[in-house]
Amino acid sequence: MANSASVNYNKASFSHHFKFNLSEIKDLQPEQFVSSPVFYALDNEWVIDCYPRGTRPEWSRGTSFLVRLHGEYKTVNTTISLSLMKRDGTTSALSHQYRLKGEEEKFSYAIQNSPFKGQVFAYGNYPKLLLAEDIVNNGSFELICTIDNTDIPHKRCSLGVPKSFDLQSQIGQLLESSDTADVTFCVENRSFVCHRLILAARSPVFKAMLFGNMVEATQQQIKIADMCPEVFEAMLHFVYTDSVPSCNSEKTSMKFTQHLFVASDRYAIEGLKALCEDSLCSHISLDTVTTTLAFALQHNFPCLKNACLDFIAEPGTLISWMLTDEYVDFGKSFPFIIAEIRGKINTALSFSNIKIQ
Incomplete structure (x- = not known):
């Protein structure tokens, strides 16, 4: 049968993960189903039914999921949605959200030849799910049922951020000052004072160089070969500010972008690599x-x-x-x-x- 994978909930939201093993449901015929254990959410008891080959013979090409009550429904404004977990960790929505505002707006779906007639609150159909390679993982697939209480809004703290508190610009200012700098890079005839921790946080290559077993870890001055100072300077600007500097016509040329691309690849600075590659592709x-x-x-x-x-x-x-x-x-x-x-x-x-x- 199927087994529950995990349950996460808070006062306003409940997420039920339910795993179905293909080997145990693949031989079921249309109108046949398996059910999850009863689970509790927002003062109600719920059950998920899985019809591997549809709730009716004419729908045998799709797998249907029903979210239904198991007991008396207590009035609460509720939103229910269904989705399937993919192999890559993303989800695939199965149905529209169902918003329930008390007794008068229950969604009723009569299942043909089913003992569970009555209140069904969400219905999702997934064509050819049993053949979907992006959904099936190790012989099973996982359904996620999310039940939200729309009476209780999800509150966020919004105090606002003053302009003076700008992490990006404040870290960028460190590049323009020698304060607290603890390493100097020599590139041809120019020197650049830097901060080991910032470089290590932005580049695994710099991390290995400055804090690993390499000789540079004990040096106060490090010589960089096979790179022009302008390219190294532009790379440092991105490391400290997460942005590409404003450049003159020489630096905006494709040749310069190519050199910067090579430098970012050399130090595994992925964000800069992506920007350089996008620029070259667009030209x-x-x-x-x-x-x-x-x-x-x-x-x-x-x-x-x-x-x-x-x-x-x-x-x-x-x-x-x-x-x-x-x-x-x-x-x-x-x-x-x-x-x-x-x-x-x-x-x-x-x-x-x-x-x-």
């Missing part, structure tokens, strides 16, 4: 796709590579790209990528009269 054109694709291949950035391939595979773009001056050199440097480009084309006819160098 893909016939003039830039070759250099951007070559950059993505050289540094193993698969998402950026796929964005370039998708652009090239657009109708009419492939031929135009192959006629550019950059294509010949690219084909010599990355001959293997041509096969992937072919795979992006929907029809073989697109290649029928194309001779790839």
Whole structure:
């Protein structure tokens, strides 16, 4: 049979998790069902019925769930909703919420050939649930029934945040001051004073470098090689402020963004990586796709590579790209990528009269 997984509740809300084992319900026919144990929520007793193949023969392709009373209903403004837990931890809603405002608004659903005729407060149907791979996990699936008391609002403390209390700007000011700094980075001819704890909190690479067994953990000055000062400065700005600095025309160029992308990947600063990748993807054109694709291949950035391939595979773009001056050199440097480009084309006819160098 089925078993209850967990129960969470407070004064205003009750959430009932109920797990169904497929091996125990897969052979049930339409109109046959299993029921959860009786559970208590908001001064009422409730039961969840699961019809693996529907409440009626004509609905046999869907799995139905009913939330019904087990006993006398006590008047309370109630909202009931149903959802299924997915493998990735998200939920999939099964039905609209049912709002009940006392005795006069009970939702009644008469189940054909069922001993439980009368008050049913929520009904959800999920087509082909027994075949849904994103729902079934280790031979079972989990239903979540949420019952809220709409008489009791969920209160939140809202005192307001004064402008002077701005964590982002206050931490950002530390970058502009040497106060409490405890490490200096030397990049070419420039020095940057920083705070070990902030760097470690933002980057697992910096954490290992500054607090692990690496030699840098004992050094007050650390030399950074293979990076220009402007790129390191922009990366630090993001580390301290969670934003990309306002840059001049040189820094806003794609070349600079590529360098910043490599730096963020080197130090595993995921937020900055995402911003750089999004910027490069948004600027893909016939003039830039070759250099951007070559950059993505050289540094193993698969998402950026796929964005370039998708652009090239657009109708009419492939031929135009192959006629550019950059294509010949690219084909010599990355001959293997041509096969992937072919795979992006929907029809073989697109290649029928194309001779790839």
